[in-house]
Amino acid sequence: MLRRQSIALLGAAAALIAGLVAAPPANAQSPYERGPDPTEASVSASRGPFSTSQTTVSRLSATGFGGGVIYYPNSTAEGTYGGIAISPGFTATWSSLDWLGPRLASFGFVVIGIETNTLLDQPASRGQQLLAALDYLTQRSPSAVRARLDPSRLAVAGHSMGGGGTLEAAASRPSLQAAIPIAPWNLDKTWTTVRVPTMIIGGESDSIAPVATHSIPFYTSLTSAPEKAYLELNNASHFFPQTPNTTMAKSMLSWMKRYIDDDTRYSQFLCPAPRSTAISDYRDTCPA
Numbered sequence: 001m002l003r004r005q006s007i008a009l010l011g012a013a014a015a016l017i018a019g020l021v022a023a024p025p026a027n028a029q030s031p032y033e034r035g036p037d038p039t040e041a042s043v044s045a046s047r048g049p050f051s052t053s054q055t056t057v058s059r060l061s062a063t064g065f066g067g068g069v070i071y072y073p074n075s076t077a078e079g080t081y082g083g084i085a086i087s088p089g090f091t092a093t094w095s096s097l098d099w100l101g102p103r104l105a106s107f108g109f110v111v112i113g114i115e116t117n118t119l120l121d122q123p124a125s126r127g128q129q130l131l132a133a134l135d136y137l138t139q140r141s142p143s144a145v146r147a148r149l150d151p152s153r154l155a156v157a158g159h160s161m162g163g164g165g166t167l168e169a170a171a172s173r174p175s176l177q178a179a180i181p182i183a184p185w186n187l188d189k190t191w192t193t194v195r196v197p198t199m200i201i202g203g204e205s206d207s208i209a210p211v212a213t214h215s216i217p218f219y220t221s222l223t224s225a226p227e228k229a230y231l232e233l234n235n236a237s238h239f240f241p242q243t244p245n246t247t248m249a250k251s252m253l254s255w256m257k258r259y260i261d262d263d264t265r266y267s268q269f270l271c272p273a274p275r276s277t278a279i280s281d282y283r284d285t286c287p288a
Contacts, residue, residue, distance in 0.1 A: 029262075029263075029264050029265070030261060030262040030263055030264070031079075032079075032082070032150075032153065032260075032261040032262055032263065033261060033263045033265065034050075034078050034079075034081060034107075034108035034261060034263075035048060035049045035050065035078075035107060035108050036049060037265055038257075038265055038266055038269070040269075043250045043253055043254060043266070043269055044246050044250050046103060046244065047102070047103065047106045048103075048106035048107030048108065049106070049107070049108075050073035050074065050075055050105070050106050050107065050108055051073070051074045051075070051106070052071050052072060052073055052074060052102050052105040052106050053071070053072060053074055053144075054069055054070060054071045054072070054101070054102070054105075055069070055070050055142055055144075055145065056068075056069055056070075057069065057070060057112070057136065057141075059115065061140075062132075062133075062136060063132060063136065063140075064128065064129060064131075064132025064133075064135070064136075065114050065115070065116065065117065065129035065130075065132045065133045065136070066114065066115035066116050066117045066118075066129070067114070067115045068094055068112055068113050068114040068115050068133065069094060069098065069101060069112070069113050070110065070111070070112045070137070070141060070142075070145055071101040071102050071104070071105035071110070071111045071112075071113075072105055072110045072111070072144070072145055072148050072149075073105060073106070073108055073109075073110075073148060076147065076148060078108070079150075080147075080148055080149055080150040081108050081109050081110050081148055081149060081150060081153075082108075082109055082110070082149075082150055082153035082154065082155065082177065082256070082260035082261060083109065083110045083111070083112070083134060083137050083138070083149050083150070083151070083153070083154045083155070084104060084109050084110070084111045084112070084154070084155045084156070084157060084256060084260070085111075085112050085114060085130045085131075085133040085134045085137070085154075085155075085156050085157075086100060086101075086111065086112070086113050086114065086130075086156070086157045086158055086162070087114050087116065087126045087129065087130050087156075087157075087158035087159070087161075087162030087165050087166070088113075088114075088115075088116065088158070088159055088160075088162050089158070089159040089160025089161050089162050089163070089183075089185070090119070090120065090121075090160055090161040090185070091119045091120065092119070092159070092160070092162075092242075093115060093119070094113040094114060094115050096159070096241075096242045097113060097159060097241060097242065098113060099243075099244045100113070100241075100249070100252075101113045103244075103249055103253075104249075104252070104253065104256070107253055107257070108257075108261070109256065109260070110137065110145060110148055110149045112133050112134075112136070112137055112141075114129060114130065114133045116129055116162075117129065121161070122161060123161045123162075123164030123165045123167070123168055123185070123186045123187075123188075124165070124168050125165070126158060126161055126162050126164070126165025126168070127156075127164075127165035127166065127167070127168025127169040127171075127172060128165075128168070128169075128172075129165070130156045130158065130162075130165055130166065130169045131156075131169050131172065131173055134154050134156070137149055137151075137154075138151035138154075153177050153260045153261070154175075154176055154177060154260075155176055155177050155178035155179060155180070155256055155259070155260050156169045156170065156176060156178075156179050156180075157179065157180040157181070157182065157252065158181060158182065158184075159182045159183055159241045159242075160182075160183055160184070160185050160208070160209060160238065161185050161186075162182075163181030163182050163183055163184025163185065163186075163200075163209075164181065164184050164185050164186030164188075166179050166180065166181040166182075166184065167179070167181055167184060167186060167188075167191050167194065167198075167218060168186075170191075170194045170195075170196040170198060171191060171193045171194050173196075174194075174195040174196060176196045177196070177197070177259050177260045178196065178197050178198070178199075178255060178256055178258075178259035178260055179194070179196045179197070179198045179199075180198070180199045180200075180201065180252055180255060180256070181198070181200050181201070181215075181218065182201045182241045182248070183201070183202055183203055183206055183208075183209050183214075183215070183238050183239075183240065183241060184200060184202075184209060184214055184215060184218060185208065185209035185214055186214070186218070189213075189214075189217045189218065189221065190217075190221045191218055191221045191222055192221055192222075192223050192224055193224060194222055194224060194225050195224050195225060195226065196225060196226075197225060197226055197227040197228070197255070197258075197259040198222055198225050198227075198228050198229075199228070199229040199230075199231065199251065199252070199255040200215050200218055200219045200228075200229070200230050200231070201215075201230075201231045201232075201233070201241075201248055201251065201252070202214070202215030202216070202230070202231070202232045202233070202236075203232070203233050203236030203237055203238060203240050204232050204233060204234055204235055204236055204280040204281070205235050205236060205237050206236065206237060206238040207237070207238065208238040209238060211232060211281075215230065215232070216230065219283065227259070227284075227285050228284065228285055229251075229255065229270065229282070229283065229284035229285070230281065230282065230283040230284070231247075231248075231251050231274075231279065231281075231282055232279065232280045232281035232282065233245070233247060233248065233278060233279065233280065234277065234278055234279060234280040235280070246278075247276065247278040247279065250269060251269070251270075251274070253266070254266040254267075254269040254270050255270065258270060270284065270286075271284065271286040272286070273286075
Protein backbone atom coordinates (compact mmCIF):
# COMPACT_ATOMS: atom_id res chain seq x y z
CA MET A 1 0.00 0.00 0.00
CA LEU A 2 2.78 2.41 0.95
CA ARG A 3 4.59 1.70 -2.29
CA ARG A 4 1.45 2.36 -4.36
CA GLN A 5 0.90 5.65 -2.49
CA SER A 6 4.50 6.68 -3.15
CA ILE A 7 4.16 5.91 -6.84
CA ALA A 8 0.90 7.87 -6.98
CA LEU A 9 2.51 10.85 -5.28
CA LEU A 10 5.45 10.74 -7.66
CA GLY A 11 3.09 10.62 -10.64
CA ALA A 12 1.11 13.59 -9.34
CA ALA A 13 4.30 15.55 -8.77
CA ALA A 14 5.52 14.78 -12.29
CA ALA A 15 2.19 15.91 -13.76
CA LEU A 16 2.34 19.11 -11.74
CA ILE A 17 5.89 19.84 -12.93
CA ALA A 18 4.89 19.17 -16.54
CA GLY A 19 1.94 21.52 -16.20
CA LEU A 20 4.15 24.23 -14.77
CA VAL A 21 6.59 23.91 -17.65
CA ALA A 22 3.92 24.09 -20.36
CA ALA A 23 1.73 26.74 -18.76
CA PRO A 24 2.10 30.43 -19.64
CA PRO A 25 3.41 32.79 -16.96
CA ALA A 26 0.99 33.40 -14.10
CA ASN A 27 0.79 37.09 -15.01
CA ALA A 28 0.24 36.44 -18.75
CA GLN A 29 -2.55 38.52 -20.29
CA SER A 30 -3.03 35.92 -23.05
CA PRO A 31 -2.70 32.12 -22.93
CA TYR A 32 -0.77 32.38 -26.20
CA GLU A 33 2.09 34.55 -24.97
CA ARG A 34 5.36 32.91 -25.95
CA GLY A 35 8.83 33.95 -24.88
CA PRO A 36 10.09 36.55 -22.40
CA ASP A 37 8.88 40.13 -22.14
CA PRO A 38 9.95 41.98 -25.29
CA THR A 39 12.33 44.93 -25.34
CA GLU A 40 13.45 47.31 -28.06
CA ALA A 41 16.63 45.25 -28.38
CA SER A 42 14.84 41.91 -28.53
CA VAL A 43 12.33 42.88 -31.24
CA SER A 44 15.16 44.35 -33.31
CA ALA A 45 17.34 41.25 -33.02
CA SER A 46 17.87 38.93 -35.97
CA ARG A 47 16.95 35.93 -33.81
CA GLY A 48 14.49 35.42 -30.99
CA PRO A 49 14.62 33.20 -27.89
CA PHE A 50 13.70 29.90 -29.59
CA SER A 51 16.09 27.65 -31.47
CA THR A 52 14.53 26.45 -34.73
CA SER A 53 14.53 23.65 -37.24
CA GLN A 54 13.39 23.55 -40.84
CA THR A 55 12.03 21.03 -43.29
CA THR A 56 11.51 21.17 -47.03
CA VAL A 57 8.10 20.62 -48.62
CA SER A 58 8.61 19.08 -52.05
CA ARG A 59 6.50 20.24 -54.97
CA LEU A 60 5.26 16.67 -55.37
CA SER A 61 3.88 16.50 -51.84
CA ALA A 62 2.20 19.91 -51.98
CA THR A 63 -1.39 20.39 -53.13
CA GLY A 64 -2.46 23.78 -54.44
CA PHE A 65 0.97 25.42 -54.11
CA GLY A 66 4.51 24.72 -55.27
CA GLY A 67 6.15 23.41 -52.10
CA GLY A 68 8.50 25.44 -49.93
CA VAL A 69 10.24 25.43 -46.57
CA ILE A 70 8.78 25.17 -43.06
CA TYR A 71 10.57 26.72 -40.07
CA TYR A 72 9.46 25.94 -36.52
CA PRO A 73 10.60 26.34 -32.90
CA ASN A 74 12.23 23.27 -31.39
CA SER A 75 10.72 23.79 -27.95
CA THR A 76 7.30 22.46 -26.99
CA ALA A 77 7.58 23.63 -23.37
CA GLU A 78 5.36 26.68 -23.81
CA GLY A 79 2.65 25.01 -25.86
CA THR A 80 1.72 25.36 -29.53
CA TYR A 81 2.46 28.25 -31.89
CA GLY A 82 0.57 30.21 -34.50
CA GLY A 83 1.28 29.62 -38.19
CA ILE A 84 2.26 32.04 -40.96
CA ALA A 85 2.35 31.42 -44.72
CA ILE A 86 4.47 33.81 -46.83
CA SER A 87 4.52 34.20 -50.62
CA PRO A 88 7.28 35.68 -52.80
CA GLY A 89 6.52 38.09 -55.62
CA PHE A 90 6.20 37.92 -59.40
CA THR A 91 9.04 35.86 -60.99
CA ALA A 92 10.65 35.41 -57.54
CA THR A 93 11.25 32.28 -55.49
CA TRP A 94 11.15 31.80 -51.73
CA SER A 95 14.91 32.32 -51.59
CA SER A 96 14.27 36.05 -52.15
CA LEU A 97 12.60 36.26 -48.71
CA ASP A 98 14.07 33.30 -46.88
CA TRP A 99 15.75 35.41 -44.18
CA LEU A 100 12.25 35.97 -42.77
CA GLY A 101 11.54 32.28 -42.08
CA PRO A 102 14.00 31.52 -39.28
CA ARG A 103 13.73 35.05 -37.91
CA LEU A 104 9.97 34.85 -37.30
CA ALA A 105 10.10 31.19 -36.22
CA SER A 106 12.69 31.99 -33.57
CA PHE A 107 10.20 34.30 -31.86
CA GLY A 108 7.58 31.55 -31.61
CA PHE A 109 5.80 30.90 -34.93
CA VAL A 110 5.54 28.06 -37.41
CA VAL A 111 6.39 29.64 -40.78
CA ILE A 112 5.97 28.22 -44.28
CA GLY A 113 7.67 30.10 -47.07
CA ILE A 114 6.06 28.93 -50.27
CA GLU A 115 7.15 28.37 -53.82
CA THR A 116 4.38 29.28 -56.23
CA ASN A 117 2.95 26.99 -58.89
CA THR A 118 4.58 29.14 -61.56
CA LEU A 119 6.77 32.22 -61.32
CA LEU A 120 4.14 34.21 -63.24
CA ASP A 121 1.16 33.52 -60.96
CA GLN A 122 -1.06 36.55 -60.39
CA PRO A 123 -2.27 37.84 -56.97
CA ALA A 124 -5.54 35.90 -56.92
CA SER A 125 -3.68 32.65 -57.52
CA ARG A 126 -1.05 33.52 -54.92
CA GLY A 127 -3.80 34.17 -52.39
CA GLN A 128 -5.27 30.73 -53.02
CA GLN A 129 -1.81 29.19 -52.71
CA LEU A 130 -1.20 30.88 -49.36
CA LEU A 131 -4.41 29.34 -48.05
CA ALA A 132 -3.48 25.96 -49.53
CA ALA A 133 -0.14 26.19 -47.72
CA LEU A 134 -1.91 26.88 -44.42
CA ASP A 135 -4.17 23.89 -45.07
CA TYR A 136 -1.06 21.78 -45.67
CA LEU A 137 0.43 22.99 -42.39
CA THR A 138 -2.63 22.07 -40.39
CA GLN A 139 -3.55 18.79 -42.12
CA ARG A 140 -0.60 17.14 -43.90
CA SER A 141 2.66 18.59 -42.64
CA PRO A 142 5.14 16.35 -40.77
CA SER A 143 4.05 15.33 -37.29
CA ALA A 144 6.80 17.42 -35.68
CA VAL A 145 5.28 20.50 -37.31
CA ARG A 146 1.66 19.70 -36.51
CA ALA A 147 2.58 18.94 -32.89
CA ARG A 148 3.76 22.54 -32.57
CA LEU A 149 1.02 24.28 -34.55
CA ASP A 150 -2.23 25.77 -33.29
CA PRO A 151 -4.52 25.44 -36.34
CA SER A 152 -6.87 28.14 -35.04
CA ARG A 153 -4.20 30.89 -35.12
CA LEU A 154 -3.04 31.45 -38.68
CA ALA A 155 -1.83 34.40 -40.76
CA VAL A 156 -0.55 35.32 -44.22
CA ALA A 157 2.06 37.65 -45.67
CA GLY A 158 3.73 38.22 -49.02
CA HIS A 159 5.78 40.51 -51.23
CA SER A 160 4.64 42.33 -54.39
CA MET A 161 2.08 40.09 -56.13
CA GLY A 162 2.45 37.92 -53.04
CA GLY A 163 1.35 40.99 -51.08
CA GLY A 164 -1.60 41.38 -53.41
CA GLY A 165 -2.25 37.70 -52.83
CA THR A 166 -2.14 38.34 -49.08
CA LEU A 167 -5.08 40.73 -49.47
CA GLU A 168 -6.89 38.15 -51.61
CA ALA A 169 -6.36 35.46 -48.96
CA ALA A 170 -7.52 37.75 -46.15
CA ALA A 171 -10.67 38.64 -48.07
CA SER A 172 -11.37 34.94 -48.74
CA ARG A 173 -10.75 33.66 -45.21
CA PRO A 174 -11.89 36.07 -42.46
CA SER A 175 -10.92 33.54 -39.78
CA LEU A 176 -7.27 34.50 -40.30
CA GLN A 177 -5.74 36.29 -37.34
CA ALA A 178 -3.44 38.68 -39.26
CA ALA A 179 -2.26 39.70 -42.72
CA ILE A 180 0.83 41.65 -43.82
CA PRO A 181 1.08 42.65 -47.49
CA ILE A 182 4.63 43.91 -48.24
CA ALA A 183 5.10 46.32 -51.18
CA PRO A 184 1.80 44.86 -52.42
CA TRP A 185 0.75 44.91 -56.08
CA ASN A 186 -2.81 44.28 -57.20
CA LEU A 187 -5.07 45.69 -59.91
CA ASP A 188 -7.94 45.64 -57.38
CA LYS A 189 -7.58 48.75 -55.20
CA THR A 190 -10.58 48.24 -52.91
CA TRP A 191 -10.52 45.81 -49.97
CA THR A 192 -13.60 46.74 -47.96
CA THR A 193 -14.44 43.06 -47.40
CA VAL A 194 -11.22 42.27 -45.50
CA ARG A 195 -12.06 41.60 -41.85
CA VAL A 196 -8.59 40.58 -40.73
CA PRO A 197 -6.16 42.83 -38.80
CA THR A 198 -3.89 44.02 -41.62
CA MET A 199 -0.57 45.86 -41.68
CA ILE A 200 0.62 47.10 -45.07
CA ILE A 201 4.33 47.84 -45.51
CA GLY A 202 5.32 50.00 -48.48
CA GLY A 203 8.48 51.57 -49.87
CA GLU A 204 8.56 55.33 -50.39
CA SER A 205 10.57 55.02 -53.66
CA ASP A 206 8.78 51.95 -55.05
CA SER A 207 8.42 52.43 -58.82
CA ILE A 208 6.83 49.02 -59.50
CA ALA A 209 3.99 49.22 -56.96
CA PRO A 210 4.05 52.95 -56.10
CA VAL A 211 2.56 53.56 -52.68
CA ALA A 212 0.31 56.30 -54.06
CA THR A 213 -1.48 53.82 -56.32
CA HIS A 214 -1.09 50.62 -54.30
CA SER A 215 -0.23 50.52 -50.58
CA ILE A 216 -2.00 53.73 -49.55
CA PRO A 217 -5.27 53.07 -51.44
CA PHE A 218 -5.22 49.49 -50.13
CA TYR A 219 -4.81 50.77 -46.58
CA THR A 220 -7.52 53.42 -46.96
CA SER A 221 -9.99 50.86 -48.33
CA LEU A 222 -9.65 48.54 -45.32
CA THR A 223 -12.79 49.95 -43.72
CA SER A 224 -13.96 46.61 -42.28
CA ALA A 225 -10.63 45.49 -40.82
CA PRO A 226 -10.84 45.51 -37.00
CA GLU A 227 -7.35 47.06 -36.89
CA LYS A 228 -5.01 48.29 -39.61
CA ALA A 229 -1.64 49.97 -40.01
CA TYR A 230 0.46 51.41 -42.82
CA LEU A 231 4.23 51.53 -42.52
CA GLU A 232 6.19 53.31 -45.25
CA LEU A 233 9.95 52.83 -45.33
CA ASN A 234 12.01 55.91 -46.10
CA ASN A 235 13.51 55.90 -49.61
CA ALA A 236 12.89 52.16 -49.99
CA SER A 237 12.52 50.57 -53.43
CA HIS A 238 10.16 47.76 -54.40
CA PHE A 239 12.79 45.20 -53.45
CA PHE A 240 13.43 46.23 -49.83
CA PRO A 241 12.07 42.91 -48.42
CA GLN A 242 14.70 40.91 -50.28
CA THR A 243 17.45 41.78 -47.81
CA PRO A 244 17.20 41.74 -44.00
CA ASN A 245 15.36 44.87 -42.87
CA THR A 246 15.12 45.52 -39.14
CA THR A 247 12.31 48.09 -39.27
CA MET A 248 10.16 45.83 -41.42
CA ALA A 249 10.90 42.72 -39.34
CA LYS A 250 10.27 44.50 -36.04
CA SER A 251 6.88 45.72 -37.24
CA MET A 252 5.91 42.36 -38.74
CA LEU A 253 6.88 40.56 -35.55
CA SER A 254 4.95 42.98 -33.35
CA TRP A 255 1.82 42.77 -35.55
CA MET A 256 1.90 38.98 -35.68
CA LYS A 257 2.51 38.73 -31.94
CA ARG A 258 -0.31 41.14 -31.19
CA TYR A 259 -2.91 39.45 -33.37
CA ILE A 260 -1.88 35.79 -33.74
CA ASP A 261 -0.92 35.46 -30.08
CA ASP A 262 -3.13 38.22 -28.66
CA ASP A 263 0.06 39.33 -26.94
CA THR A 264 -0.44 42.90 -25.75
CA ARG A 265 3.18 43.09 -24.59
CA TYR A 266 3.98 43.98 -28.21
CA SER A 267 1.45 46.82 -28.48
CA GLN A 268 4.13 49.25 -27.32
CA PHE A 269 5.94 48.82 -30.65
CA LEU A 270 2.78 49.66 -32.63
CA CYS A 271 1.08 52.36 -30.58
CA PRO A 272 1.88 55.19 -30.29
CA ALA A 273 3.11 55.23 -33.87
CA PRO A 274 6.80 54.32 -34.14
CA ARG A 275 9.10 57.13 -35.29
CA SER A 276 12.56 56.83 -36.80
CA THR A 277 14.59 58.06 -39.73
CA ALA A 278 13.82 54.72 -41.44
CA ILE A 279 10.08 55.54 -41.53
CA SER A 280 8.65 58.14 -43.93
CA ASP A 281 4.98 57.59 -43.07
CA TYR A 282 3.01 55.64 -40.49
CA ARG A 283 -0.76 55.41 -40.09
CA ASP A 284 -2.77 53.15 -37.85
CA THR A 285 -5.88 52.63 -35.78
CA CYS A 286 -3.65 52.31 -32.72
CA PRO A 287 -4.37 48.82 -31.34
CA ALA A 288 -4.78 48.55 -27.58
